[in-house]
Amino acid sequence: MAEVLVFVDHVDGAVRKPTLELLTLARRLGDPVAVAVGAGAAGTAGVLAEHGAVRVLTAQGPEFGDYLVVPQVDALVAAFGAVSPVAVLLPSSAEAKEIAARFAVRTGSGVITDAVDVEAGEAGPVAVQSAFAASFTTRSRVVRGVPVITVKPNSAPVGAAPAAGTVEELAVEFSDLSTAARVLSRTPRESTGRPELTEAAIVVSGGRGVNGAENFPLIEALADSLGAAVGASRAAVDAGWYPHSSQVGQTGKSVSPQLYIASGISGAIQHRAGMQTSKTIVAINKDAEAPIFDLVDYGIVGDLFDVVPQLTEEINTRKA
Template sequence: MPEVLVLVDHDGERVHRTTYELLAAARRLGDPAAVVVGTPGTTGRLGESLARHGARSVHAAESAEADEFLATPAVDALERAAREVSPVAVLVSATTDGKEVAGRLAARLDAGLLTDVVDVDPSGVATQVVFGGSYTVRSQVTHGSPVIALRPGSFEPQECPVEARQRGLALPPVDPARSARVTARRTALGGDRPGLTEAAVVVSGGRGVGGVDGFKVVEELADALGGAVGASRAAVDAGYYPHQYQVGQTGKSVSPQLYIALGISGAIQHLAGMQTSKTIVAVNKDPEAPILDLADFGVVGDLFTVAPGLTREVTARRAGR
């Protein structure tokens, strides 16, 4: 079967869940082939987990400067791999970095690009959410190997152990004059919670939480459910919560199994980033809040009463009482 290239998202030591989702999607189209971009030795640390999730081949694109530049090494690696194997498709995660890589790669390959894809069938027809989530369309690339940016959470990771063969993939020197160099790194404070794009459960707060202290009820519910914390743009702009937790068109797009919205009215900007969640629960005092029309379960009430009560019930059930 033809290869399907998958860009591996990792932190140097661990493969991120989004990559396993891409490998699951790739199996619908052909033989998954993982492309690892990193410093020397990275592929050796990640190879076993990639093979366990179905990567039949692993392209090791390693160089000492792979982590020193944004996007360019990944684009270079995918371009070289694509020209070598003529893949049936190239899959990346539709994160901020992934969309940057996908757009630049499609331009280099003169190929069609599909972004915010939430499903793909064996014939290559993709389902996308477009125009800020207002419409769902089905699209197919008719020129070149399609570059597909898949929204995190759209596929369920599945273990499919195979014997993976490793191939070396030489990276060309990066031109500093045409690439953005990383000059400093800071560790984001995330605690023990899963990342937004990897979490099966996301609990988000909006302007209705009233302030920084109000987000404590959001965090407590998220912790009880083993989920991640998110925030609406209104909450972020008001300074209630850090920007990296923003869910929406100008933040992160998520598709968890369960999405709980506390005090979020449901502006289209926010809905665009979470409306593909499998189950949506909304708590809002306003019975006319737009998010209640989208929610699978809606509660009209005070979030400071509803959320703590839910937290206590979840905690009690998990404790077996």
């Protein structure tokens, strides 16, 4: 059966959820072959096998931690040569999209980013994308080389599908460019205890209507009641009310959760570009003419300072 390369996103051997979703999609196209590099790569094999990886190609070395993305591209190129896959799937993170682009150039292949689904087609894999604030769904196919597709988080279910998961060491020949940019230092991000924004199944975001950093605890309380991540619009971030790392939008992060709650967000196209593929969208805004209401599944016209606390209280009551 044809094989599909899946680039593994992991932290010291802990596989992140978007990779498990990629394995679900890869099984539609052929036998998934996972590529895990860096510290703890070998420790990913058990989880990857449990979710359908027939082979796990691993490579470890200081290059993956000491330098930027080029060593990872070198590893993916090595895996490509060893497997001859029908497609290459990567998560749609900023780093993975750079890896995908560099890999596509090296292999003379076409690349499609930010897909929300991948389907098997007679002429090759078909990538499904949402465009123009989810007003259109496009289906695209790579016609040159091997399809390289990055997929947004929360685009596919995670399901167990036990496979062999045979671990094989990947021989990687690092290019001259691999050591061109060195990582000088790292500062661990302070944990909030909430899910990672781009991977969360539920996201609660606040915008200009929150009217100050001192009011964002309302948004956080609602998010915590739902086990959700907290996001913010560009207006809220530019005003210094919430960290830039939580910005949702064209110049921030793209999210695709099962549920997105927008509180006090007008719905400018810049923000919509970052959350338009959410499965269910709920908006709370006192302006009945706000553009966000053109996009939502459910809209609440009301003051968020009245609505959000009541919603949080009701959720907590039902959980009790």
